[in-house]
Amino acid sequence: MALKRLAAFFAVMACCLAAAAQTPPSGLPPLPKVSDVRLYVLDCGTIISHQPERFGLAREDVPDPDFSDPCFLVVHPKGILLFDTGLTDAQVGRPIYENKMGYEGQLKTVSLKGELANIGVTAPMITYLAISHSHWDHVGNANDYAGSTWLARKAEYDVMFAADANAVARKGYAALAHAKIQYIEGDHDVFGDGSVVLLSTPGHTPGHQSLYVKLARTGGVVDSGDLYHYTAEKTLGRMPPREQSLETPASRKKVDAFLARTHSQLWMGHAIDWYQNAVKAPGWYD
Numbered sequence: 001m002a003l004k005r006l007a008a009f010f011a012v013m014a015c016c017l018a019a020a021a022q023t024p025p026s027g028l029p030p031l032p033k034v035s036d037v038r039l040y041v042l043d044c045g046t047i048i049s050h051q052p053e054r055f056g057l058a059r060e061d062v063p064d065p066d067f068s069d070p071c072f073l074v075v076h077p078k079g080i081l082l083f084d085t086g087l088t089d090a091q092v093g094r095p096i097y098e099n100k101m102g103y104e105g106q107l108k109t110v111s112l113k114g115e116l117a118n119i120g121v122t123a124p125m126i127t128y129l130a131i132s133h134s135h136w137d138h139v140g141n142a143n144d145y146a147g148s149t150w151l152a153r154k155a156e157y158d159v160m161f162a163a164d165a166n167a168v169a170r171k172g173y174a175a176l177a178h179a180k181i182q183y184i185e186g187d188h189d190v191f192g193d194g195s196v197v198l199l200s201t202p203g204h205t206p207g208h209q210s211l212y213v214k215l216a217r218t219g220g221v222v223d224s225g226d227l228y229h230y231t232a233e234k235t236l237g238r239m240p241p242r243e244q245s246l247e248t249p250a251s252r253k254k255v256d257a258f259l260a261r262t263h264s265q266l267w268m269g270h271a272i273d274w275y276q277n278a279v280k281a282p283g284w285y286d
């Protein structure tokens, strides 16, 4: 009898300890325990822009010249991947004349930290950080996630830590120099089951990559990073003039073939016509 009571006591204790381990800090909702992969689209800011000619397009080709700037969170049974970190959280609520990057303004209404907190995720819970590439609009908060394992491409790393790296962008990712780095090459299967793959798509930058996620209900999706900015680049067959002689044409062909082979959707993160209709966090795709 005493033994049975002891066993019952330990069973209750084990249950309570497990519950405590799952309790997120400061009243956040609990981190979703998933059996299928989930993909969240996070609001990481808006870029006020008005030069579609830089992308090989005329003003009349582009109904909305501004850019959405989402981040993506993949919750997999084996861990969590954050893909891109957007505009810096320091810009939340600031007027665009304070933070122009060349001709582009930054508009930020919510923080990445807050977007993650809404779904019960804090930085220490994130297993892997990956960035499509190292431009300022994708690395604004990278420092905050330098405690995760950074899935890095050597070609991009070399650009990021070169002496002439863009100072504003570098401010956002400087802490990654001290992160735990896992160098990846080619197409990298993040969790080893083919459901989350970082596709090598160089051109826009030397180590540019896209994110493929295979979802049970939605099917396959590819966020193509800055392989495209505007939907019209694809429909009209245009690209930034400087990229015509780089690897962008080959990377676009590769992604087209991948989409056809895997019957996947193409998501262009910067295209507001895609973003405005996307399911945004705390909703998700699965």
Ligand SMILES: [Zn+2]
Residues within 6 Å of the ligand: 135, 137, 138, 226, 270
């Ligand atoms: Zn971008």
